Amino acid sequence: xxxxxxxxxxxxxxxxxxxxxxxxxxxxxxxxxxxxxxxxxxxxxxxxxxxxxxxxxxxxxxxxxxxxxxxxxxxxxxxxxxxxxxxxxxxxxxxxxxxxxxxxxxxxxxxxxxxxxxxxxxxxxxxxxxxxxxxxxxxxxxxxxxxxxxxxxxxxxxxxxxxxxxxxxxxxxxxxxxxxxxxxxxxxxxxxxxxxxxxxxxxx
Amino acid sequence: xxxxxxxxxxxxxxxxxxxxxxxxxxxxxxxxxxxxxxxxxxxxxxxxxxxxxxxxxxxxxxxxxxxxxxxxxxxxxxxxxxxxxxxxxxxxxxxxxxxxxxxxxxxxxxxxxxxxxxxxxxxxxxxxxxxxxxxxxxxxxxxxxxxxxxxxxxxxxxxxxxxxxxxxxxxxxxxxxxxxxxxxxxxxxxxxxxxxxxxxxxxxxxxxxxx
Numbered sequence: 001x002x003x004x005x006x007x008x009x010x011x012x013x014x015x016x017x018x019x020x021x022x023x024x025x026x027x028x029x030x031x032x033x034x035x036x037x038x039x040x041x042x043x044x045x046x047x048x049x050x051x052x053x054x055x056x057x058x059x060x061x062x063x064x065x066x067x068x069x070x071x072x073x074x075x076x077x078x079x080x081x082x083x084x085x086x087x088x089x090x091x092x093x094x095x096x097x098x099x100x101x102x103x104x105x106x107x108x109x110x111x112x113x114x115x116x117x118x119x120x121x122x123x124x125x126x127x128x129x130x131x132x133x134x135x136x137x138x139x140x141x142x143x144x145x146x147x148x149x150x151x152x153x154x155x156x157x158x159x160x161x162x163x164x165x166x167x168x169x170x171x172x173x174x175x176x177x178x179x180x181x182x183x184x185x186x187x188x189x190x191x192x193x194x195x196x197x198x199x200x201x202x203x204x
Numbered sequence: 205x206x207x208x209x210x211x212x213x214x215x216x217x218x219x220x221x222x223x224x225x226x227x228x229x230x231x232x233x234x235x236x237x238x239x240x241x242x243x244x245x246x247x248x249x250x251x252x253x254x255x256x257x258x259x260x261x262x263x264x265x266x267x268x269x270x271x272x273x274x275x276x277x278x279x280x281x282x283x284x285x286x287x288x289x290x291x292x293x294x295x296x297x298x299x300x301x302x303x304x305x306x307x308x309x310x311x312x313x314x315x316x317x318x319x320x321x322x323x324x325x326x327x328x329x330x331x332x333x334x335x336x337x338x339x340x341x342x343x344x345x346x347x348x349x350x351x352x353x354x355x356x357x358x359x360x361x362x363x364x365x366x367x368x369x370x371x372x373x374x375x376x377x378x379x380x381x382x383x384x385x386x387x388x389x390x391x392x393x394x395x396x397x398x399x400x401x402x403x404x405x406x407x408x409x410x411x412x413x414x415x
Binding site: 106 | 215216217248271273274275276277278279280282283285286289311312313316319322323324326327330383386387390391394397398400401403407408409410411412413414
């Protein structure tokens with residue numbers, strides 16, 4: 001990652017940590033295994049420390065929409081399950097990678113159950129981002145976002161919606177960079193390829 | 205024969221307390237006034253209970269009402285979509301059931317719901333529903349005459365067998381107040397909520413995962 005933050009967030013000194021990537025695998029069956037392993041291999045080859053959450057094996061309750069993580073236990077979800085560990089891993093990452101079957105243009109429910117529980121990472125307060133209203137950052141440092149969508153075959157409409165969703169997520173989670181790419185069932189990659197998308201989001 | 209509508213409530217807060225159910229009830233009332241039989245189903249509970257969603261949605265009109273969660277729909281709603289799409293695959297129907305959607309958010313700009321609505325439309329196309337349009341509402345439920353009017357117009361159109369009119373959606377997509385005013389009012393509300401929990405405005409800024 002091109003950016004090395006000198007952060008004042010608590011005592012956690014990002015300069016002392018190696019670059020880290022957090023992979024959230026939202027595949028319900030094995031359809032995303034190949035893409036997830038390819039991301040992990042890229043990360044290893046570039047010296048990233050990698051944490052992988054295979055969400056189908058993780059018990060995560062749906063977000064209750066109670067806002068306790070904003071006004072009662074600031075920064076921590078009131079529901080004590082694996083989503084807390086995931087939120088912490090994401091908060092400490094330089095790159096967050098979603099690997100998911102493209103589901104009606106969006107993320108699978110398996111991935112979404114994890115993503116919905118990441119809202120403790122931002123503050124309740126509103127501000128302008130560009131000309132829109134969004135929530136203020138809680139942390140100084142946020143991970144860039146790479147989303148790898150798995151599809152049976154190229155699908156222009158779903159890919160457009162997916163890219164838009166990734167772009168919108170990057171605004172709401174203050175990702176410095178964001179990129180989406182696609183892998184098809186036969187193993188062929190769309191454009192950009194996974195490796196190019198990785199380079200784009202890491203090196204800008 | 206009486207037309208049947210199912211109001212699918214996609215908020216975790218359920219059929220009583222949620223803003224989704226309030227909006228759904230407003231549209232449901234217009235349908236009932238026009239002779240429709242209206243039922244409600246809480247998506248989160250239906251998923252937990254393992255309800256047969258394909259059977260429950262075998263009606264003339266399904267209206268999904270859900271909050272925006274991270275630029276999309278809440279996970280259980282997507283779960284329900286996945287189950288319905290799988291369950292409806294290969295079905296032969298003489299008349300496709302209709303699907304309309306209302307997505308609302310706590311941002312002042314209703315347009316922020318756009319991606320979630322596109323996902324609903326994709327689901328409809330992939331699952332054999334006839335897409336019957338959508339409404340996007342913002343402002344976190346602040347009462348507004350424009351919103352009330354949009355709900356009434358949407359309900360009347362659906363009751364008469366028409367999709368939600370695009371002009372109704374366009375009118376409802378204008379922010380209900382100036383953005384700066386919304387930011388100031390919203391931030392004041394969050395500070396008050398914190399105070400009620402015994403927290404200061406500084407407490408809200410905690411960054412626990414980097415300590």
